Every structure is written in C-alpha cells, then in structure tokens.
Amino acid sequence: MKRPRWSWLAVAMMVTVTPATATNGYFAHGHGASQRAMGGAGTAMAEDAFAVTGNPAAGVWVGDALDATFTLLVPVRDYSATARGEGAGPGLFTIGQVDGLRSRRERFYVPGVAFARRAGRAHAWGLAVYANGLNTVYPGNAARFAKRIPLLTAECEGTFGGGAPVVGGPPDVAGLCGNDSPLTGVDLAQVLVVPHYSRRLGRRWSLGISPVLAVQRFEAKGLSAFAAFSNAPGQVSDRDMEYSFGGGVRVGVFGLPVDWLALGASFQSRIDMQPFDAYAGLFPEQGAFDIPSTWNVGFALLLPGRQRLALDFQRIGYRDVPIFRNGVEPEAFVNGCLLPRLLAAQTGGLLGDGGPSRSCLGGDGGPGFGWRNVGVLKVGYQVVLGSFVLRAGYSRSDTPIVPEHVLFNIVAPGVPDEHFTAGFSFRMSSALSVDVAAMYAPANPVRGPNPLSHVDAGLVRILGGAALPGLTEGDAIYGADPQDQEVEVDMYQLELTVGIGYRF
Template sequence: MQNLLGFALPTLFLSALSSSAFATTGYFMHGYGVKAQGTAGASIAAFNDALTIANNPSGLAWLDSRVDIGATIFNPKRSAEIEGNLAGANGQYSCNGREYFVLPEFAVNKKVNDTVALGLAIYGNGGMNTSYKKNPYAAFGNTGEAGVDLAQIFISPSVAWRYSENQSIGIATNILYQRFEAKGISGFAPFSIDGQKLSNNGKDSATGIGVKVGWSAKLNDVVTVGANYSSKIKSDKFDQYRGLFSQAGGFDVPESYGVGTAFQLTPALTVLTDIERINYSDVDSVGNPFSLASVMAGNGFGSEKGQGFGWKDINVYKIGAAYQVNPQVTIRAGYSHNDQPIPQDQTFLNILAPGVIQDHLSVGATWNIDRTQELSVAYTYGLKETVKGSQSIPLNFGGGEANLEMDQHILGISYGLKF
C-alpha cells in the first residue's frame, strides 16, 4: 500500500495539473490548505494540519501524526476591454473559455519522537489560465483562439525539529513541476528571436528545485509567532516557448517570505495576522516590462533581456480568526489584501494574464467527526478588481487602452485523519 501511494499520489496530482490553473494573489495561491483558506491564507503562525508544510514547515513539530487530503474548485471570471484603438481592436473580450478548475492537495506528518517530525506535501503553488474564443489581438495579425495556461505544483518532503520547549525550525524541499501553453499570438513573431517557438506549440513542461524554511515560537500561552522564506527556484526552460519568455524560455518561481502571529485571546478564539512578500520582478519573464522601444533596441521576446509582463513585487496582508464553537465544530473567517502586481501601462500584454485581484474574503469550518477524523470546508471570494490601462497600447499598434477585470469564487474541502 505504501508503494502504491508513493506512485499513485504524485501521478494523480500531475494529471490534475494538466487541467488546473488559477490565480488569486498574482498567480500564487491565497492560502495553502483548506483550513488556511478559511482564514484568507493567514497561517504562518497557525499549525492546523499537515499542509502547514506549505505555509511554515516548522509547524509540523507541534502537530500529531496525521494525513490530510482535499480538493479546491476554482471559478475565475476574467475579461479584457480594448478602447480607443485605431487598428480596429476595440471591444469586450471574455477569456472564460473554461470556467471551473479542480486542484487536489495532499500532506502527511509523522512524529518521529517528541521533538522531530517528518512530512510530505503535494500542492498547487499557483497558475494562470485564459482562453479567448474571440482573439483580442486579431487586429494585429493574430488568428484563432488566444490565451495561456500555466500551472505549478510542488512536491515537498520536509523535516521539523522542536529544539527547545517553545521554539521549532523546519525545512521543506520544493520540487517544482510546471506546465505552460500559449496560443493565438503567432502574429507577434516579428518581435521574437524565434517566431516558431512563440505560440501554438502545445503544452511544455519544466522542473526545478528550491527550499522553504520556517521558524516558530510560542512566546507565552497567548502569543505564537512564525516566519518563513521560500527561495527562488531556477527552473528548466520551456523549450517550446523559447521565443516568448526571456532568456530563451526561462520561467523561474520568485522568492517569497513572510511573518505571522497567532493570538489566543480566549480558549475558544484565535486571531491570526500575516504579512508576506512575493518578488515577482526577480523573474525576468514576469517582471520585465513590455516596451516596443526595447524590442526595437534588440530585446525581442525570448532574448536575454526580453519582454515580460511587467509585474511588480507585492506585499500581502492577511487577518483571520478561528472560533471553536464546541468540541466538534470550529468556524473561521478572514480577509486579505495585496498590492496590485500589474501597472496601468502594462495591461496590453497582460490581457493574457489578468491576475489583478487584490482582496479576498473567506469563511470556513471544521467538523470533528470523532477523535481521529475531521472534515473541513472553506469558501473564498476574490473581489472583482479592474485595472484601467494608461498609455498601455503602443502607438505602432494603434494606441488606446487595454482594461483588465477579474473576480473569483473558490471552494475547498478536505479530510483529515490522525494516526
């Protein structure tokens, strides 16, 4: 059975990856694990289940042995508008060719002794999907449906050590597997170093490896604090899209880090706060701004200093609360806000990746079936956000503005078993 799970679980998740993409905090998840989703992702100092590996791996040292498995359904609504364009591109464009996405999650924690725990988590780190049946770039020589499909998954073995009565550290190896596809933008081939590897080349995959480290401390009976750091992951290149992404197909995972607190205000009520940072600009394919002047200077799509989506680094602020109604039921709620990653002058290319959501409202609950089993559920609404373009479409393409809009419904459910 152990051998079967060791083979079947990664296979299941990688299969799901081919049809799962989503976006909340930029293109990262707003919360890892269904319980964390219930508090809008606030979880760096809250150790609720084995998915704490994704939030703060040091938390494993404070948990009993357990296994958690669940799934999250995403229903993103994304669209774009082009106005004031002299090339004939004006119009409303819906990119909801696919409306629902399902992503599973799995994690296990095994206490070796009173101070050491080993764990494994498999979960989606982030992604983005757009599918325009009506191509918003048709006026610029592009044909067919347009869009992108990016999905990232982490397989994370981990270890945690409680090195004193009140403090622990943890480390997880983040093994990255990601897939990408772009279509409907072949007309931009004259601006690429390899027009044959720009669009419509099917799904391509890449891998990489990085680390996540965490620390936590119970300062007293009321206050717990935590911190995490995820390294930048240098990924293999997307060879089939070496003419799109800078550095001949490079698409790394940006570093991120954060701190969190948990306040046990009463025996039943805990209030959580997190502050996180995601450094999107460190990844050239994401952070380099799109500039036609730069293209003309020799920095075409796919080049060493090639064109990107112009995303900025963002801070993410989260606050949540968990209240134990009775020994069987705990309820949760939370709110998060993040900076806008997409500048107003970068909306034209981001028609392909309108990850503009900034605010999330979440609710959730856990039902303890018995002493060893539990069910958790969480619902999150990513509030509708619009970014109006400002000098976003180059005059060579007829000028005007590209406006982006997105909101999202997220529903997660999970099962936990203590052993």
C-alpha cells in the first residue's frame, strides 16, 4: 500500500499511541486540556491551539501558540451473558453464561499536539494532531454453535468461538470452531493530522478551513469462527495489524456579534478511508471503515469577573458509515447467509454452494455494530483567578448502542452517556503554562437479546431435527423470544490529561 507523504507524521505519532475506547461512541469528548476540562465545549472559544479541532475558524483568535498534551485513559469494560430460558428450543449461537467478564488492558496513553501562528492581522495557519480509538481484549469464556441441531452442534473456546473445541464438549463435526485465538477483541487507533487556515472578516468574524488527513490501524482477534459466514473467510480475524489512509475537510465560522457573546459553528465531512483489505471479510462493503461526519454549534458568554460559560451541541453521524449503520438483522443474516452456508456444509454442496451474499460478513448488507447517530450537549465554565484558570464541565449524549444490536458490541462497548470534568491552567510566565484536566464517565449498561440464540422450526426440520421436543410449527421465526439469551455490555472511564502551553 502506497502511503501519502503526510502520513509519516501520523504513523510516527501512532507508534506512541495505544488505542483506547473513547466515550461518545468512539470519539473523545474533547481535545486539548481546556476542552477536556470543560466537558468538551469549545466551538466558540479560543483558549489554546487545540481550539481548531472543534472549529478551524478559531485559529485566528488564538495568536501564536504551541500546545502539547499527554492523556492517561482508563476504560473499564465488561460484558455479561445469561443462560437461555427454561424450555428453550434449538439455537444458532450463544455465548457462555458469564457475569461481568472484564476486558484486559485498562491503561492507555494518548498524546496530542497543536500549533497556531498568525500571518499578519487577518490570517492564521497551523497544525493539530490528535487521536481516537477503541480496544477490547476478553480472556476465556466459550461459545456454542447450533445448539440441539444434529451434526452441527459445536462448543468452542473464546467469547465468539474463535478458539479450539472445548475439551469434553461435543465434537466439532462441521468445523465451526475458529481454531485460532481464544482471546477476543478489536484494536482500532486513528490519528488525525489537521492543517488549518483561518481569516478574519472585519473585526468580529472569521472563517476557517482544515483538510483532515487520517491514518488508522486495526486488528481483530477471536472472531475466526464467523469465517464460515463471510464472503472472504480468510480475511475475518487474527490477521496482522492493518493500516489505511484517507481524508476529508472541516469548515467553520466564529464571531463576536457583541462584546459579551461569542458564537461558533463547524462541519466535518465523512472522512473517506482506504478499506482494510486484511479484514475485507469482516466489515461491510469489503473492509470499509470510514470516519463519520460531525457538526458542532456553540456559544460562549463572556461574563463579568473574567468568567466564561460555554454551551455546545455536537452531532456525530455514525449512520453515515456501513460498519456502524448495519446491525445484526436476524432474518437477513439467517436466510441470506447462515442457512445457505449450513445447508451447503451439511450436504457437501448438494443444496447450495455457500457462495457470496450481501447478507454475509463483508457483504454490502453484512452485520456491523448497528449504532445510531449521537447528539452531545456540552457545557463548560471557567474563571480566571490570578495566575490560575479554573474549569469545570459536563456533557450528556445519546448512547449509540441500542439493545437489539448489543451482541456484536461486546467488542465495542461505547456506552457511557455522561462526562463529569474539571481542571485548571497555571500561568508560570507570560509565555508558559501548565494545564491539567480530569474526566469521569460513569457506567451505563446496555442490555438486550442475543438475536441468534434461537431458531425457527422450519430451519431445524430442514437440518434434520423435526422431532426435537418443545418446537412446533407455530413457533416465531424471528424477533424477540422470551427464551432468548440476554447480553449486557458496560463501561466506565477515568481520564487525566496534562499539557504544556507556550505563547510566542
């Protein structure tokens, strides 16, 4: 893969980045110490060079500045899975019963840097580099395929059955176990390199534009049991770390219509990324993983006593992107992929060849996370007291994960919907400052049914199980079933950011 020249800066930074699970889905609640301390609010503020990450039009108001941050993020992620109800009939896929299985790796380190420089009285330019990401690594547990369906039942190590057959379990006659890693999880890191240019329009308004250049890396483990239900079975899981590159654009406007009020708005396009070729059999549209669009609006009140109160609203368009928009739709996945593959396997290809399908993993309509768009309300307050600037903030967002799509979100549990933040800056001299921000995102469990944990009577009869007890022709084919397995994902987070700011 040919790498564009700018990408070497991002790759160099990525060497120092460990991927983390951010909190508004997988986006960080803010960038730079001042934004992070104010709940992420900052579309209508220009406190430091990181202001351009929310609004490129703010650059001309920042002055000459260099800011660097280092963030320690501690996300605590877990999932639970219940047993199926009493009297449950055959099932397609269930996870071993577990209560609060916790992901490994709970400390992540995320650097960032931003620079702004004036070019005369009406122009400014600069550069910001920052990161997003998500990560899970679940040890142990097991999964069961085709429960009570003759010749197909298998019990495999790992949350999604990516390991070997469980010792003492049923023989894996159909070869459904992954036989790779019993560890289960994903590892995504994105670094964005954002040059910016802003220009004043008169004394009170400015416009800004930023090309958004991105590099991302991805790796998945423990998902290879689902290779049987993929259009590219060798490109589903347990491959090497894969990189991709892409770009988009952000535009913004900033203004001071009166002396006590600042307004800001910005829009970032969907960032088109090269597909992950090594995972063309996992993501919809043959490995596509673009970065969703966002837009922000905000205002800041400049209050007496050197106080400021900021309010932002942000919209993240997760449904722009197939990997987030597509969920596990049981009818399409079973009829369009799983059933034809099982029939082909059981009959040696006499009933179907198990060929490519848009409903299988990697297909245009294949399963993804099933997220919804996210709206985020952010409020922040700051006051200047001598050499100190004290800050506090709060944000509230929609949770992107909905209960009916909780199953695959075990590996991407972006459930927190609140952030409580605080911090300060200490001006050591006219040029140098130290900045600190802290964040707490409380737990917000999301619970829903495993849509693959039951199966209709017709499927079982086709596969040779017509005599199975408790199953009648009147059984529901798809949808909620009182005997479904329940799955719950949860996460809470702690974060500490330390930064240095220099004014030229």
